[in-house]
Amino acid sequence: MKKLISFLFICTFILGYSQQKELSIEDAVLGYYKGLYPSSLSNLQWIENTSNYAFKKENELIFTNAKTNKVVSNLSFEALKKVYPEIKRLPYLQEISATDFTFQNGSSIEVYNYVSKSKSTSIHFDENAKNTEYNSKAKAIAYTIDNNLFIANAANPKIVVTEIEDKNIVSGQAIHRSEFGIYKGTFWSPKGNYLAFYQKDESNVADYPLVDINTYPASLKNIKYPMAGQGSEIAKIGIFNLATQSTTYLDIDTSDEHYLTNLSWTPDEKFVLVAEINRGQNHVWYNRYSVETGKKVNTLFEETSDKWTEPEFDAVFLPKSTTNFLWFSERDGFMNLYQYTSEGKLVKQLTKFDWVVTGILGFDALAKNVFITGTGADARESHTFKVNLKSGKYTKLTSTNGTHRTQLSTNGNYLIDSYSNLTTPNSIEIVETKKGKSTLVYNAENPLKEYNLGTTEFVTLKGTDGTDLYSRVIKPANFDASKKYPVLIYVYGGPHAQMNTNSWLGGASLWMTAFSTLEDYIIFTLDNRGSANRGFAFESIIHRNLGDAEIEDQLTGVDYLKSLSYVDSSRIAVNGWSYGGFMTTSLMLRNPGMFTTAVAGGPVIDWKYYEVMYGERYMDTPQENPEGYEKTKVANYIKNLDGKMLIIHGSVDPVVVPQHSMTLLQEAVKQKTQIDFFTYPMHEHNVRGVDRAHLVKKMLDYIVENNK
Template identity: 30%
Template sequence: MTTRWITSALMAVPMLLSTPISASQTHHNQLSQAQVNQGIVDSDTQALLSAAGNKPLSIERMYASPALAGTSPRGLKLSPDGKRVTYLAGRKDNQHFYDLWQMDVASGKQSILLNADKLTIGELSDEEKARRERQRIYGQGIMEYFWSDDSKALLIPASGVLYYYSLSDNKVTLLPTGEGFATDARLSPKGHYVSFVRDQNLFVLSLSDMKVTALTTDGGGAIKNAMAEFVAQEEMGRMTGYWWSPDETAIAYTRIDESDVELVTRNEIYADGIKLTEQRYPYAGKNNVKVALGVIKLSSQKVTWVDLGKEQDIYLPRVKWLPDSKRLSYQWQSRDQQTLELRVVDIDKGDRAKNLVEERSEAWINLNDDLHFLKEQDSFIWASERDGFNHLYLFGLDGKIKTQLTSGHWVVDGVEFVDEKSGWIYFTGRKDTAVEQHLYRVPLAGGEVEGVSQRRGMHSVVFADNQAVYLDYFNSLVQPPQVSLHGDKGQHLAWVEQNKIDKYHPLNEYLGLWQVPEFGLIKAEDGQDLQYRLFKPTDFNKDKKYPVVVRVYGGPHAQLVVNSWSEHDYFTQYLLQQGFMVFQLDNRGSAHRGTQFEHVIYQHLGEAEVNDQKAGVDYLRTLPYVDGDNIALYGHSYGGYMALMGLFKAPDYFKAAISGAPVTDWALYDTHYTERYLGHPEQNAKGYEASSVFPYVKNYQSGLLMYHGMADDNVLFENSTKVYKALQDEGKLFQMIDYPGSKHSMRGEKVRTHLYRSLADFLERELK
């Protein structure tokens, strides 16, 4: 249940037509003065909306091909020499099948670089399927690729085999990796080797003689070499278990022992049978894996084990080499996640690790990827929330702070590029507003923060390896993703994919009915500001009263109230065309607002979050055009949990609720996520009980629909079946829809279409 949840799992819920909108109707996209004043729309946007078509959006069209959002490349990269932009693009007849494309930076010419049909695309292993689910990688064709350091070749993993593509002669070579499924493959830093994991061991292949060497041999059963354990992948954002030294002489890797982790048999229910899957799952309060960190020299294959300390019940969330290839850093995290230490060890000297930084919290410490060791000086950049907001600091290798680089009541999202020659650090953050992500830069020596990105919305960036040139993946509420190339000060150099909404764009015929929300603030019970956005119906009439669907996520590390394009908002647009209002509020505990805002939920989930959603309903009921007796709550994942908690704890606020794939008993979820917020069950038994939905089942009256994927390996299906049984024992009536073979994200056009039609029918009956 990581931040990635909100990207992949918050599902759109369309509505059946209650009052069909005729294509002959006049445009209804009337922008309020509040929207104009808030800067959400500009004159060009107003003109665009006014000129677009009025076709109603149907359930079946939402996720059909071609994609409504138009061309939206993924896997964006700049070649190390900065001469090519490469990306994965879906085909026009199948948006989920990807080929590798390129753009020549000098000419702007775009062409297909490698057709996926040249590769053998087969079935994935169970391990790789699970890994991709946790990476939120979905689709077919070419899904990953890696540049060589000299920009002359690419490594492309495909269904357990590896291809080496030479650009000079346009030749694709199948690498001899041996029998078995190769996963987590990559090129070494200088491009002389290919490394991969097979059968729970680490291998390297020399590209000079195509010889494969097994660097570890004891993997198998409960022992996994160079692999990230379940909670590292799902909760820490660490998808690998090995790291090349910059000079290619050594590889650091983890050796995990799962022997003490509870082995459970998980049922994955499919339409044609039940698959029994054995999985070592670390339930909250139970045993984790034992992790060791080793460094193996390629020349001698000798392993040096790093002394991680006497305490074995710890986490190892990050590992990173220093530029000299002699010293290795790792981040040591306590089981309670209230202590995080950055340690550095000299591998050749065999000294004990030196602790450079120690972070402490009375609640929890958020992990990040913003550690950057400088090459030109004995210093490093470190991100910390020690002043209540995530900011950047410059440390010396003696562990002393040289300067705080950013400060203020706003957060840094991440370091994107460090230009040591020019003396700039480029980072994304929320300095201007919490509802948008922008690119900024600050002098490496300290000084004023400068804005780099210009347009209102969300900017995700990818820099070249060795120069301050970047790709900007931009989107906003009214602009599907665009990709452009920019210079060091944000100057526009070229379009990679303009994705302009013209008369040929798939969205154009629908955009005339697209609605833009109004943003606002209300107060939480502790006085903190809560941000919301309110979408009004297409045919809004201030003299009428409208039912409201409150879309919620509500969990940590997530945010809904943003100026961002999202395919999950197709649901919202559909609702608006059927005469519903849609309201979204980021309650306390959600992201990008600092630790005071987040830590309110510590040791008791579902209390402050529900109170804030109730405050949102209180606000809605002050609006003369809101039908305060017809308000529904809808969410998926943590949002599904919130839907149950809201309906069970505040039935006088919500007439109905839709709960998708909810966590219902936190004892059923994993250690790293659950204990971060609730602590250990032995120390906080009352908090676990109060945070569960079951003490409140007796309050349920009516109006509940639950759904769950029956092969969900993230939030196990058992979470929903326990609620089914509890409600049945209480004699309570409710509805449920379970999907054979579906995972947590409910992928697939047929599954989604059926789901949305079912939920639409439910909301029509409950609220109208």
């Protein structure tokens, strides 16, 4: 074997050999609805400005003190129903204070005083509303209908923010196809006096035709889809003043189609901070704008890169400061925190980790420490740390190896820590942040204990450049090292994703564990260079040449598999979706004879057909990088097909549009190459719901039938 293999650790996840219950593919795919995923405490969250937390249990809301771990009160469904007779179950809590909690009840936001057991506030809004965002300071809710933005409060259910007839101009929704950390389009000011919002003009964006087959006859449904190198959207930021009920816009010229993101308010509501990124995505200007005039006050700093710049986080202001904030940046190679002033002065680099900071939870009461999340030394994990704002010294607060999801109490004294790893389905602890003491409050049982399933192991391989490549091996129950097993390689491989995590099932879907035992397969997954949480150099190696480094690393995995005495190296199949579909088809066609079978779902076939924001970040434009686009074009390699390949696509996929698969089929016909194709009518980028069981069974049946 050409490549050195090193084992970081091997964790064995034993699901039980003594029971003989068989886990079907359908049950595995629909496992969440069948109780096959670990249980937890429902709607668990801190009560604002207290050391109490709340969660739903059956038909009660339970309030517990974190210090004593004693239940201090509860609220029954029956008590709530007396005030809201129309409700049928305990609602999901949006937020909760020492006296009130907020929930959505149909087309209204309700604020209920659970101390006096009475209704505090009721805000009704249009039943067609989408993108709702409630603000307790304003006692109002922002929402959209079609392309316009509205606000509702207790006095008025429909305050007009925008009233634009041109459907090309969309207000109050996520822009830039939700890249750059964007996940919404409205931003309430800290005191609730203003609402900032994104607006996009898509007049320059081409229509893309999708067909609704459920009408008689079928009908056209156009979507706006900006393809790489073509016209993109024009972004604006509006500010609505609730007192004057007037809208103004920040004075930003985006006629060059540059991006606006990471919108943040200063605590005094006088300024808005905006990250502006050129369309080439290699230059960021972080600018401050006056709310009163809409004019730019200053540029706080700039960041440039010869590959790409991608700010994804809003500014987080220090408590009791209107000027000093923390900013996330990868400028030193890893996502770290920097403290700036709103005048643009760099106070300090707060963290200097050689691992990735992933979020800020909050601060302690005296504002001496900030609490952050990050991978820690092992990129497969997620932990919480306390960092001293003055010295930068830090303390790890989550001690157990694994993937931790934490919530910080308002005063910073406690964490709710929910975590899992290969051997722990789900545990919840309360952690004292000063002393680090933890108290177990919930421990989920293994939901798969009655099933005869195999093991999951982590393996670390060495890439050709010496890079550690984290991998996962799933073995069937009753594994016998003297036998020869076929292999299914499951691949994603693209940016912003990580397949292997030290969590329950190791990050794998339950169908993989089931399939391994049902069909006596080895399931292998490797996170290649380009994937997430390993730092900028690891991720950005793919720039302008998508597929090259990723394929090289996946082939390192293939070499490893072939070195194992129990692997049948003549029976290796590959499967993936989306970027994983691009990887699956590229691996199959650019390495003929290595795989017997490939199943690719929603595959990117030609990057010029993918969206501007994502595609141009990694490939530049087709005009700037024609060689790169031509090399990555999967259809160029269709004549190399040696084996069986199935392409699957949702008929109304708005993400990887059907044109990708169609062009591959067209070239296959031209080259007289036989491939297989299946479409899921009226499904989008992922096949969801009960139809997903059909999808997974189709993929796996094809693999079993042809991987011979």
